[in-house]
Amino acid sequence: MRVLITDYDFPDVELERSLYEKAGIEVVVAQCRNEQDVIAAAEGCQGLLVQYAPINDRVFAARPEIRIVSRLGAGFDTVNTADARKHGVWVANSPDYGVGEVASHALAMTLALVRHVVLYDRDIKAGNWHYSSSGRLNRVSDMTLGIVGLGRIGKRMAYIARNSFARVIAFDPYLIDGDFPAYVEPVDLVTLFRQADTVSLHVPLNGETTGLVNAALLDLMKPGSFLVNTARGGVVNIDDVLTALDTGKLDGAALDVLPVEPPATNSRIVQHPRVLVSPHAAFYSVVAGAELRRKAAQNLIDWARNGRPSYVVVEGS
Structure with a gap:
């Protein structure tokens, strides 16, 4: 052979x-x-x-x-x-x-967003030292985490995040209710985007998921919500994410994957102050x-x- x-x-x-x-x-x-x-x-x-x-x-x-x-x-x-x-x-x-690596990377990005870790770091390096410099912070244990796609990685994300968040809800049309862990509440996609304070994506890229996260879904979210994508760049409409960030619908977005990799260093998504980017590295150890x-x-x-x-x-x- x-x-x-x-x-x-x-x-x-x-x-x-x-x-x-x-x-x-x-x-x-x-x-x-x-x-x-x-x-x-x-x-x-x-x-x-x-x-x-x-x-x-x-x-x-x-x-x-x-x-x-x-x-x-x-x-x-x-x-x-x-x-x-x-x-x-x-x-x-x-x-x-790399199930554990991707799930832990997604949780790390999520907590970095909701606790404004990167914003604090940037403020301090700019000479601004104060706990309120990054804006309003909500308590993580009062928040709802929404997971889109409850396969191997989505389930691991739910498992390691369940003690940090008040609720974990998930959407996966290919699972029956009995396949959802006891600590995960199954919901439809619209309900997930309406109720979740932060959404983490764990779906493959195919005809059903290309451009899945767009303006229509993002508009359902609470003002000041968060989006994390460690799945595939094509699952998210980047222009719609930028609009949601600029209008305050999203307080932050964390993206390990992008539609074009590597992106131009001067692209809006890379340079946006409320976007955390890693280089398609969630899988890696x-x-x-x-x-x-x-x-x-x-x-x-x-x-x-x-x-x-x-x-x-x-x-x-």
Whole structure:
């Protein structure tokens, strides 16, 4: 078997090489930025290990030898799953490698917003030392936390946040009420945005969720609310978030993900004084990073040995 590592942003691919060498799998390494790059590099490859490179019908049609794609990440929006299904190609991912990291990052961003930690830091560096410098602060234990998407990460967020907030409410149309933890109250999406003091997003990016958080939902929120996104940048309409911040509907927003990454340093969302930004880092710890890479690479080894990857997104033929 021959595998192409289409692209990567970590320092090297020695971990992946060592796994594939032990399994007797040949490895090709590239830094593909578009479909044509993938097509050129993937000649004779049955498997792709993908980070950001786009994989779709054009790739599958040009390289029918490709039978499996494994994505480095829980999300798989860079792989067109409908195209993979049409061509009978397996798609796999790494859904559980960084659950604790993302949830704790989301909670850290949430508390930094509601306690004005970043605003205090900026004020002090500007020479302003006073507890009231950042404006009104409400008690966290009086607040309602709303979670959109109660999968692995959303549930972990609810679990670690439940003792800090008065209530935890959640929306997930794919769960029945019995699948909600006892400390989480199921609500519809409109109710969540009306009642939550701070909303944390934990949904994949797909046709249902693209642009989900827009002016219509943000207008439902209480004045001075907060929004945290550690999911995917495309879930949020950034212009609508900026408007909500400027009008005071949102007191702050924390964004680990953006529609365009990296953003321009002079963009409004980066420079806005009430926006906290991190560089798509919620998934990361040294341990989680290694686990992600091992599991994504192992999908291809398992397919070669057993005809099936460990973490199936699309079943191939």
